[in-house]
Amino acid sequence: MERTLSIIKPDGVKKNVIGEVIKRFEEKGLRIAALKMVKMSKDDAKGFYIVHKERPFYESLTSFMSEGPVVVMVIEGENAISRVREIMGATNPKDAAPGTIRADFASDIEHNIVHGSDSKESASYEIPYFFSALEIK
Numbered sequence: 001m002e003r004t005l006s007i008i009k010p011d012g013v014k015k016n017v018i019g020e021v022i023k024r025f026e027e028k029g030l031r032i033a034a035l036k037m038v039k040m041s042k043d044d045a046k047g048f049y050i051v052h053k054e055r056p057f058y059e060s061l062t063s064f065m066s067e068g069p070v071v072v073m074v075i076e077g078e079n080a081i082s083r084v085r086e087i088m089g090a091t092n093p094k095d096a097a098p099g100t101i102r103a104d105f106a107s108d109i110e111h112n113i114v115h116g117s118d119s120k121e122s123a124s125y126e127i128p129y130f131f132s133a134l135e136i137k
């Protein structure tokens, strides 16, 4: 069993696709082990995306991620990290396979509806960023 962190970003919440995104994970046999809606401050978003701090898009990404509420969740299952990434599709919706969340709903590389941890190492930073052990069931 593996756990990963996924976020329905402010654009996904605004587009009313929270249920649709969760459904796509659940119907592939993944389990939601924790879930909540939060509004990050700019500093919260900066801390979350600290690995990208040298990237040219860091400022705009962290402004976008703190502009409205997001839904954060822990998803559990066999190979959950790679399976969630497959269901999401490529970071840039232009490259995302048909039928993936980003191909269906994302507008551009930054406003791409959903986030998923990209490795075990990222998941072990990202999950406790939002959830205590008691909140994951």
Ligand code: CMP
Pocket (backbone or CB within 6 Å): 052, 057, 061, 091, 109, 110, 111, 112, 114, 115, 116
């Ligand atoms: P995410 O999976 O949340 O991980 C980092 C995020 O940075 C990514 O999705 C995109 O939203 C954003 N991102 C990655 N590359 C770029 C880019 N070239 N320009 C703007 N935003 C980017």
